[in-house]
Amino acid sequence: MTTTTENRHALPTGYQLQDYRLISIIGHGGFGITYLAKDTKLNHEVAIKEYFPNDLAIRENDHNVHPKSHQDKENFAWGLERFLQEGQTLATFQHPNIVRVLRYFEAHNTAYIVMEYEQGQSLSSAIKNKGTATEAFLLEIVSPLLEGLQAVHEAGLLHRDIKPDNIYLRDKDHSPVLLDFGAARYAIGSRSRSVTTIVTPGYTPFEQYQTKGDQGPWTDIYALGAVLYRIISDKIPVEAPKRVNAIKLREEADPLPPATKIGRKHYSERLLRNIDWALEIAEKDRPQTVSQWAEALLPPPSPTEQAKPVKPVNRITPATTSAATTRCGSTTAT
Structure with a gap:
């Protein structure tokens, strides 16, 4: 995964967010920012998604996130609750084809989901x-x-x-x-x-x-x-x-x-x-x-x-890892 350009709403590079030191931004959109970070206790890299709906929220100089208005406060809180629910649910999955959530927490008046980070595209x-x-x-x-x-x-x-x-x-x-x-x-x-x-x-x-x-x-x-x-x-x-x-x-x-x-x-x-x-x-x-x-x-x-035992949940054949699989290109959305 390649890093993206800086985002003016993001936490600064090198910032210590609980157990994690932020290295770079690897993604951002209208509802969140995703960072590459290092777990300073376990000494490995993780991806951290921050709840940041930029139409509703601003970040102050103390790095805390605040809704822009009273109406935005209600919508911000509504989305934050569901962001945390999503993190809680995804953390229960142990599936190789679903992003692995390691933990989730609240800080800076917003919330974060910590995910496993792997090289890829x-x-x-x-x-x-x-x-x-x-x-x-x-x-x-x-x-x-x-x-x-x-x-x-x-x-x-x-x-x-x-x-x-x-x-x-x-x-x-x-x-x-x-x-x-x-x-x-x-x-x-x-x-x-x-x-x-x-x-x-x-x-x-x-x-x-x-x-x-x-x-x-x-x-x-x-x-x-x-x-x-x-x-x-x-x-x-x-x-x-x-x-x-x-x-x-x-x-x-x-x-x-x-x-x-x-x-x-x-x-x-x-x-x-x-x-x-x-x-x-x-x-x-x-x-x-x-x-x-x-x-x-x-x-x-x-x-x-x-002839192999199969799970009753579905009839889907596991993926192969054929050398014929082709990989190329940039990270632009299509």
């Missing part, structure tokens, strides 16, 4: 200028992500912001990790009715644009389907509201070309058909659970794999 970086990705590459990525996502859903959570920037590929074995769950961001956006703060155009399904949209596992499935579509087409999918407007308001064809059409020269019909299934506009028309989609999407296991 975002999927966004890996696919940039990569050329045509192989089907083997796609399956190596999606199979373990489905396992991780199913664990999340079984815990009663949704990710709500799956996109190439939030999927991390480890350098050591190219295995994927889901990052940056959107609980706090979604809580604030829903409360303030600011839809633009809680969606990622192209990856967000239509129900997330609605205040009372029916969200469930199918919401994350749409987003992961959009990630696969991005890889096979080299284009970000058409935004969900534009698709709805074209079909329902103007009675035109869906402006999103089907995966079965654009990828037929390079990918199996099975893969393409199931990408299209995940990208259905209506929630009821998509796979309703990860296991349902996985059973249709992934090739059946070989006789050797069938």
Whole structure:
């Protein structure tokens, strides 16, 4: 993972935050700042995510974070509570494809989530200028992500912001990790009715644009389907509201070309058909659970794999670490 430029709202480099000395900024957005830090007691590097919704909060000279107004105070506290709940829940996971949370704590009138840090790059970086990705590459990525996502859903959570920037590929074995769950961001956006703060155009399904949209596992499935579509087409999918407007308001064809059409020269019909299934506009028309989609999407296991004991939770084949996996590019979001 590469470091990013400095952020004027961030804590200074070298700052001692409890047991951690901040080394650099490795990510920042509208709702938080992520630091690379060194655990000074255990002598290893960690990533620390700070809750900092910059539309609602400011940092004073004493490094404490304060809401900008009384109205912001309510929304800030609402999001902070959900940020801590997210940290608490993620800390219970011991899954190789979900970001590992080591601890969480409150300080400076805000909160922090301490995560395991590993060398790697975002999927966004890996696919940039990569050329045509192989089907083997796609399956190596999606199979373990489905396992991780199913664990999340079984815990009663949704990710709500799956996109190439939030999927991390480890350098050591190219295995994927889901990052940056959107609980706090979604809580604030829903409360303030600011839809633009809680969606990622192209990856967000239509129900997330609605205040009372029916969200469930199918919401994350749409987003992961959009990630696969991005890889096979080299284009970000058409935004969900534009698709709805074209079909329902103007009675035109869906402006999103089907995966079965654009990828037929390079990918199996099975893969393409199931990408299209995940990208259905209506929630009821998509796979309703990860296991349902996985059973249709992934090739059946070989006789050797069938002979091995499997977990009853799903029928997802573990990821391989083939040397054919290609990695390249920068850390720019796509």
